[in-house]
Amino acid sequence: MSHWIILPIVLPLLAGLLLLLAPADALKLKRLLSLTSALLLLPLAAGLLMQTTDGSIGVYALGNWTAPFGIVLVLDRLAAMMLLLTAVLALPALWYTARGEDQRGRHFHALFQFQLMGLNGAFLTGDLFNLFVFFEVLLIASYALLLHGGGVERCRAGLHYVLLNLAGSSLFLIAVGVLYGVTGTLNMADLAQRVAAAGSSEAGLLHAAALLLLLVFALKAALLPLYFWLPSAYSAAVAPVAALFAIMTKVGVYAILRVYTLIFGSGAGELANLAGDWLWPAALATLAMGAVGALAARHLRQLVSYLMLVSVGTLLAGVALNSASALSAVLYYQFHTTLVSGGLFLLAGIIRRHRGEAGDRFTAAPAMLQRTPLGVLFFIGAVGAAGLPPLSGFLGKFVLLSSVYPGLQQAWLWSVVLGGSVVAVLALSRAGSRLFWRTAEGTVAAAPVDRGQLAAVALLVVVGPVLMVVFAAPVFDFVDATAGQLLLPSGYIDTVLGGAGVVPAGGAQ
Amino acid sequence: MALLVAIIIGIMVACGVYLLLRARTFPVVMGLIMLSYAVNLFIFAMGRLHAEVPAVAGLAGDTSDPVPQALVLTAIVIGFAMTAFAVTLALRASSELDSDHVDGDGGRQP
Numbered sequence: 001m002s003h004w005i006i007l008p009i010v011l012p013l014l015a016g017l018l019l020l021l022a023p024a025d026a027l028k029l030k031r032l033l034s035l036t037s038a039l040l041l042l043p044l045a046a047g048l049l050m051q052t053t054d055g056s057i058g059v060y061a062l063g064n065w066t067a068p069f070g071i072v073l074v075l076d077r078l079a080a081m082m083l084l085l086t087a088v089l090a091l092p093a094l095w096y097t098a099r100g101e102d103q104r105g106r107h108f109h110a111l112f113q114f115q116l117m118g119l120n121g122a123f124l125t126g127d128l129f130n131l132f133v134f135f136e137v138l139l140i141a142s143y144a145l146l147l148h149g150g151g152v153e154r155c156r157a158g159l160h161y162v163l164l165n166l167a168g169s170s171l172f173l174i175a176v177g178v179l180y181g182v183t184g185t186l187n188m189a190d191l192a193q194r195v196a197a198a199g200s201s202e203a204g205l206l207h208a209a210a211l212l213l214l215l216v217f218a219l220k221a222a223l224l225p226l227y228f229w230l231p232s233a234y235s236a237a238v239a240p241v242a243a244l245f246a247i248m249t250k251v252g253v254y255a256i257l258r259v260y261t262l263i264f265g266s267g268a269g270e271l272a273n274l275a276g277d278w279l280w281p282a283a284l285a286t287l288a289m290g291a292v293g294a295l296a297a298r299h300l301r302q303l304v305s306y307l308m309l310v311s312v313g314t315l316l317a318g319v320a321l322n323s324a325s326a327l328s329a330v331l332y333y334q335f336h337t338t339l340v341s342g343g344l345f346l347l348a349g350i351i352r353r354h355r356g357e358a359g360d361r362f363t364a365a366p367a368m369l370q371r372t373p374l375g376v377l378f379f380i381g382a383v384g385a386a387g388l389p390p391l392s393g394f395l396g397k398f399v400l401l402s403s404v405y406p407g408l409q410q411a412w413l414w415s416v417v418l419g420g421s422v423v424a425v426l427a428l429s430r431a432g433s434r435l436f437w438r439t440a441e442g443t444v445a446a447a448p449v450d451r452g453q454l455a456a457v458a459l460l461v462v463v464g465p466v467l468m469v470v471f472a473a474p475v476f477d478f479v480d481a482t483a484g485q486l487l488l489p490s491g492y493i494d495t496v497l498g499g500a501g502v503v504p505a506g507g508a509q
Numbered sequence: 510m511a512l513l514v515a516i517i518i519g520i521m522v523a524c525g526v527y528l529l530l531r532a533r534t535f536p537v538v539m540g541l542i543m544l545s546y547a548v549n550l551f552i553f554a555m556g557r558l559h560a561e562v563p564a565v566a567g568l569a570g571d572t573s574d575p576v577p578q579a580l581v582l583t584a585i586v587i588g589f590a591m592t593a594f595a596v597t598l599a600l601r602a603s604s605e606l607d608s609d610h611v612d613g614d615g616g617r618q619p
Binding site for chain 1: 544554556591602
């Protein structure tokens with residue numbers, strides 16, 4: 001392995017910098033540059049994924065400072081999978097924007113690239129403080145992207161989002177400070193060893209730091225008491241930004257998966273598996289509240305935002321179960337739900353422009369000119385979002401439900417997840433019939449639906465889930481192996497600290 | 510010294526949290542600044558408190574831990590940028606929403 005590991009961070013960084021230099025009116029040039037970068041990320045992520053299929057873990061020591069002294073980037077199966085998911089989501093979202101939405105702000109493309117850089121960096125880094133830095137990179141890009149287009153609603157939602165995340169960053173730093181103060185390291189692999197070896201006098205402080213971190217990640221993932229920012233922020237953003245934000249909650253889920261399997265996982269002695277007790281009730285409650293919110297939603301964007309909460313609840317309930325089969329279901333379902341909710345946000349953006357005054361609100365409005373393609377896409381997207389067969393959401397939920405042993409846990413998981421699915425079906429069918437069937441007199445003067453934008457939606461809600469069903473066997477082989485790698489962190493720790501596979505970054509030495 | 514630093518950090522966090530909960534953009538931003546100062550001091554203190562000990566190895570027999578100092582430097586830079594952004598956003602919000610309440614519907618302060 002060579003310098004490939006750092007490319008997913010460097011490529012969007014370079015593209016973003018070049019985009020800042022491009023003249024303000026050179027929109028075509030900007031689109032070309034931005035799309036090229038997003039397009040290149042796709043084979044890059046796929047190639048990195050192929051490198052991890054044999055179970056090897058790639059370590060890239062920045063500045064050739066080996067762990068635990070320097071910052072390392074670590075490419076394991078989970079990281080590679082998240083990189084691929086980011087690339088697969090980013091390209092259609094960017095393509096959709098390039099068909100016209102990017103004219104409302106000068107620096108949209110640059111910010112989009114910086115956001116991608118932050119996302120990729122957060123997935124790759126093997127250092128807790130570096131994770132904080134990449135969180136801030138992706139957050140500051142997302143603050144500006146959220147405000148893209150301007151307006152009162154975005155300003156209000158943006159203010160809440162920014163202030164909450166700033167407070168969250170402070171908590172993150174306090175947790176990092178405590179962990180450093182107790183263990184003297186911030187490298188995740190080294191932290192895992194030190195936490196495992198910590199005496200009982202230090203356990204209290206470590207426990208506090210671990211729960212603080214959980215709080216921060218739960219804020220990012222939008223878990224129950226901390227999700228109130230999400231529906232307003234996501235429904236205020238323009239469609240492609242909301243679609244890209246579909247992966248922002250997954251950054252929180254990823255961080256929880258990483259930290260609470262590696263550092264505070266089964267090998268952590270007194271502190272082993274401390275997240276599960278908190279995640280389990282909070283995840284189920286998030287799922288239930290998301291379902292209630294979906295029923296009460298007044299427009300399509302709000303509905304998709306609440307369905308995203310339902311999916312976050314489902315994912316984190318699986319994480320709380322902490323078994324190999326539950327984790328592989330989580331990883332599979334995460335891929336599916338991110339693509340589908342991204343696609344639905346894009347679709348909501350199209351529908352909004354074609355219903356005149358009513359927008360995407362569930363009120364009677366003149367019929368849309370091109371109801372059929374939009375209706376078909378909405379139907380397929382709804383099937384995917386509700387987790388009905390034959391699309392991949394069903395497979396993910398099925399494996400998750402069958403991964404739990406009979407007993408109280410099973411009763412809770414089955415009733416809440418299945419109840420949530422029923423409510424999602426209800427809410428989506430109500431939305432569909434209001435948007436497509438209950439029409440008022442009159443016509444809407446709107447430009448015909450852009451085929452490129454339709455293609456972007458189709459890619460996310462149809463092609464992605466169908467491919468995941470057709471190739472379910474190899475995908476499940478991969479996620480099973482990923483879950484196995486997560487639950488046996490010794491391989492990760494040995495590779496990072498043992499120096500095996502470390503690539504000198506400073507040229508031949 | 511440790512007790513004094515701990516008390517100072519505690520007071521700053523308390524003030525920061527109080528201001529955060531005021532729900533007007535100006536006190537909220539002040540609260541965030543206060544909180545980030547407290548956090549920076551906290552990280553610095555996590556490298557243990559030493560007096561008159563250099564952070565560079567080789568200058569003296571005893572050295573203090575340089576890592577928290579580097580971390581604080583990063584945290585200060587990030588916190589500064591984020592605060593600047595929050596101030597700009599708060600100004601824009603108060604002009605667009607015609608209110609300095611964080612929900613935008615509290616009306617002007619009487």
